[in-house]
Amino acid sequence: xxxxxxxxxxxxxxxxxxxGLEAGDAGxxxxxxxxxxxxxxxxxVPADKAVRTLYGDVSFPLHAHLSLRLAGPFGLIVGYRYLxxxxxxxxxxxxxxxxxxxxxxxxxxxxxxxxxxxxxxxASIFALAGGSxxxxxxxxxxxEISFSGRKAGYFLGAGAEIxxxxxxxxxxxxxxxxxxxxxxxxLSSEVDLGGLEAVVGLVFRFGGR
Amino acid sequence: xxxxxxxxxxxxxxxxxAAGALSxxxxxxxxxxxxxxxxxxxxxxxxxxxxxxxxxELETSWVILASDEQLSELAARRVPAEILDISPEGKAYFLVxxxxxxxxxxxxxxxxxxxxxxxxVLFWSGGREAREILPAEFKLKRLSPEDRFPVxxxxxxxxxSAAEADVRLRRRAAELIPQFVSLVSKxxxxxxxxxxxDFRTRYASTAACEYAGTFLFEHFSSLPGxxxxxxxxxxxxxxxxxxxxxxLPGKSNADRSVILCAHYDxxxxxxxxxxxxxxxxxxxTAAVMEIARVLSSYAFDFSLKFICFSAEExxxxxxxxxxxxxxxxxxxxxxxxxxxxxxxEDVPSEDIDIIVNPASDWLGARYLSAAERYAPxxxxxxxxxxxxxxxxxxxWDQGYHALCGIEDAGVPNPHYHxxxxxxxxxxxxxxxxxxxxxxALGAELAQPVVSLSAPAGLTARSxxxxxxxxxxxxxxxxxxxxxxxxxxxxxxxxxxxxxYEKANGTLxxxxxFTDRFLRAGSAYYYAxxxxxxxxxxxxxxxxxxxxxxxxx
Numbered sequence: 001x002x003x004x005x006x007x008x009x010x011x012x013x014x015x016x017x018x019x020g021l022e023a024g025d026a027g028x029x030x031x032x033x034x035x036x037x038x039x040x041x042x043x044x045v046p047a048d049k050a051v052r053t054l055y056g057d058v059s060f061p062l063h064a065h066l067s068l069r070l071a072g073p074f075g076l077i078v079g080y081r082y083l084x085x086x087x088x089x090x091x092x093x094x095x096x097x098x099x100x101x102x103x104x105x106x107x108x109x110x111x112x113x114x115x116x117x118x119x120x121x122x123a124s125i126f127a128l129a130g131g132s133x134x135x136x137x138x139x140x141x142x143x144e145i146s147f148s149g150r151k152a153g154y155f156l157g158a159g160a161e162i163x164x165x166x167x168x169x170x171x172x173x174x175x176x177x178x179x180x181x182x183x184x185x186x187l188s189s190e191v192d193l194g195g196l197e198a199v200v201g202l203v204f205r206f207g208g209r
Numbered sequence: 210x211x212x213x214x215x216x217x218x219x220x221x222x223x224x225x226x227a228a229g230a231l232s233x234x235x236x237x238x239x240x241x242x243x244x245x246x247x248x249x250x251x252x253x254x255x256x257x258x259x260x261x262x263x264x265x266e267l268e269t270s271w272v273i274l275a276s277d278e279q280l281s282e283l284a285a286r287r288v289p290a291e292i293l294d295i296s297p298e299g300k301a302y303f304l305v306x307x308x309x310x311x312x313x314x315x316x317x318x319x320x321x322x323x324x325x326x327x328x329x330v331l332f333w334s335g336g337r338e339a340r341e342i343l344p345a346e347f348k349l350k351r352l353s354p355e356d357r358f359p360v361x362x363x364x365x366x367x368x369x370s371a372a373e374a375d376v377r378l379r380r381r382a383a384e385l386i387p388q389f390v391s392l393v394s395k396x397x398x399x400x401x402x403x404x405x406x407d408f409r410t411r412y413a414s415t416a417a418c419e420y421a422g423t424f425l426f427e428h429f430s431s432l433p434g435x436x437x438x439x440x441x442x443x444x445x446x447x448x449x450x451x452x453x454x455x456x457l458p459g460k461s462n463a464d465r466s467v468i469l470c471a472h473y474d475x476x477x478x479x480x481x482x483x484x485x486x487x488x489x490x491x492x493x494t495a496a497v498m499e500i501a502r503v504l505s506s507y508a509f510d511f512s513l514k515f516i517c518f519s520a521e522e523x524x525x526x527x528x529x530x531x532x533x534x535x536x537x538x539x540x541x542x543x544x545x546x547x548x549x550x551x552x553x554e555d556v557p558s559e560d561i562d563i564i565v566n567p568a569s570d571w572l573g574a575r576y577l578s579a580a581e582r583y584a585p586x587x588x589x590x591x592x593x594x595x596x597x598x599x600x601x602x603x604x605w606d607q608g609y610h611a612l613c614g615i616e617d618a619g620v621p622n623p624h625y626h627x628x629x630x631x632x633x634x635x636x637x638x639x640x641x642x643x644x645x646x647x648x649a650l651g652a653e654l655a656q657p658v659v660s661l662s663a664p665a666g667l668t669a670r671s672x673x674x675x676x677x678x679x680x681x682x683x684x685x686x687x688x689x690x691x692x693x694x695x696x697x698x699x700x701x702x703x704x705x706x707x708x709y710e711k712a713n714g715t716l717x718x719x720x721x722f723t724d725r726f727l728r729a730g731s732a733y734y735y736a737x738x739x740x741x742x743x744x745x746x747x748x749x750x751x752x753x754x755x756x757x758x759x760x761x
Contacts, residue, residue, distance in 0.1 A: 051677065054676060054677060087676075089674040089675060089676050090675055090676075091674055091675075092673040092729075093672070096672045096759060097683070099672070099683055099723075103676050138676055138678050143726065144726075145679050146679070147676075147677075147678035147679050181678075183678050184677070184678065185677050186673055186674075186680045186729065188677070
């Protein structure tokens with residue numbers, strides 16, 4: 001149940017891609033290699049309740065990615081994701097005092113995966129899946145308490161790129177990421193820093209369409 | 210164990226059937242006295258244990274008053290139970306403590322006997338008082354089905370080391386203890402025993418016993434600083450007698466007390482006319498009198514109570530009355546040091562046996578430590594929850610920590626409960642040494658005050674703050690001052706109750722302190738000291754655990 005969002009994306013992508021392939025590549029021409037560079041912002045709903053409790057129900061990560069179309073529908077994607085969030089400590093059990101500390105969470109993720117492209121009208125639709133390597137640090141502000149770690153994770157998603165100018169596409173995607181840290185605190189023994197995320201951005205496609 | 214009759218040990222299935230046959234449907238009256246081995250009890254769920262009506266804990270078993278439903282439940286859970294008696298209403302039950310396992314045979318013919326363990330039997334003869342039936346050689350404890358003690362797995366508190374005792378006392382306070390010890394007078398002890406012996410008998414229910422009580426009252430009343438009172442009670446039906454209670458109020462925490470006690474009544478084979486009871490227990494009483502004389506001139510953080518119990522020989526009536534009352538009043542007792550028979554030396558270089566139950570183990574360890582440091586004498590600590598034949602036992606029943614100091618747990622004194630138990634048979638050097646060791650422990654626990662008294666009312670509340678990956682405990686402390694001379698305070702923290710470190714950087718001027726960023730998974734213990742303008746520091750306050758205030 002925790003990863004329901006990821007499975008939904010996978011199912012949607014699986015349903016959409018064959019139709020796109022049958023539609024005859026009205027968008028990007030199949031088989032032609034291309035390279036694109038994009039960036040955007042996301043709205044993420046953390047999968048872990050502990051993250052939501054401490055940092056709010058949504059967070060706003062930033063993304064940058066480089067996509068390389070290879071042969072046929074297949075391509076590669078590498079990217080970087082940055083999540084910065086502010087929160088406040090929580091009391092375990094009934095609080096006896098209103099004492100609390102501001103928190104700061106920083107997650108830097110390097111990502112790489114495969115991308116499966118198709119077209120739907122002028123738009124390009126795609127599914128992607130890959131792995132991530134995540135560097136995270138949580139700090140209690142104005143104290144010496146902090147915790148940092150590194151952990152591998154996974155992501156999968158689906159989206160579309162809609163051409164708006166010769167070299168530019170609007171990029172939208174929905175993805176689900178898992179970042180199981182294996183560590184935890186008083187609210188969760190094993191925190192997952194991933195979640196369900198909608199990303200919107202712009203893509204510059206080198207060489208145009 | 211090997212001596213227990215197999216016929217009495219039947220599984221609870223039979224017990225349940227028997228109880229069912231004895232009662233009608235829906236009859237929930239408690240009607241069977243049973244004995245269940247602790248090893249069998251501890252497999253029961255906590256909610257079942259909580260419903261059991263414990264009458265007496267022994268070393269390996271519990272005596273329980275069980276309803277027919279409970280018997281059936283035990284049977285259903287295949288918990289073996291030995292039925293000791295059915296229909297207990299109107300019966301006067303006694304534990305009888307044997308001088309040897311073979312002595313149980315001497316009880317046959319006087320009434321009903323059930324062997325509980327090697328040294329302890331359950332005895333009754335209808336509603337009659339055992340003291341009036343049995344020969345004087347048998348030590349007694351009255352059991353009351355009205356008592357209800359929780360049947361819980363006993364906790365074993367960690368022994369408190371001498372090092373810990375040191376850290377809680379300021380050095381100058383600790384240095385007072387040898388001075389106290391040196392003031393114990395063998396001549397006074399001898400005189401005290403002689404004076405008590407001179408009443409000819411102190412058998413409870415006689416006028417002479419009451420005269421002895423008055424004598425003790427006057428002794429304590431003559432000592433400055435003591436608040437002395439009678440504590441009258443009924444025993445064995447309509448008989449009356451009195452405990453004598455003398456209190457030296459604590460300077461900072463008067464509501465926490467250390468009890469030094471002994472029973473002053475006696476018995477013998479001619480109890481109403483000739484029961485000198487020099488060893489049993491003028492010796493212990495004399496020690497309490499002398500310790501009170503020495504310590505009443507000094508100030509302590511915690512209260513010291515000097516108590517002489519009556520009607521011990523009838524079944525521990527006086528101490529039971531007092532312990533019940535203390536529990537009902539919510540009294541905080543740090544520890545009870547009971548001295549019973551501390552004068553007869555059957556072999557040269559007699560040792561003092563320190564009897565404790567598992568929960569009081571730490572107190573026994575402290576006694577041994579005090580004896581070693583202040584009054585060298587051979588000591589032997591014995592952990593035995595079945596050793597119930599003296600006034601420490603009702604305190605155990607009520608959940609207090611108590612020890613019994615006795616010359617030999619096996620009671621080899623040939624004059625025991627005889628008219629020959631006189632001063633001339635005692636080794637007064639031994640009495641003096643035991644008195645000194647007991648005084649040292651009592652003083653150590655009550656904490657002598659040298660400069661200013663320790664703060665009082667220390668409370669602690671803690672909460673754990675958490676983030677995704679880190680936890681930190683915060684402890685909120687507050688206390689109150691007990692001395693006008695206090696200009697500041699220090700807070701001491703420990704995770705093991707032995708090594709304390711100062712938690713505050715600079716001297717605190719407020720009576721609150723918040724200790725932050727502690728390990729969430731650790732328990733912390735705190736004590737506070739007061740500091741005067743000359744920098745002199747008080748002893749530690751009463752210690753609290755970090756979450757003690759959370760439970761209130």
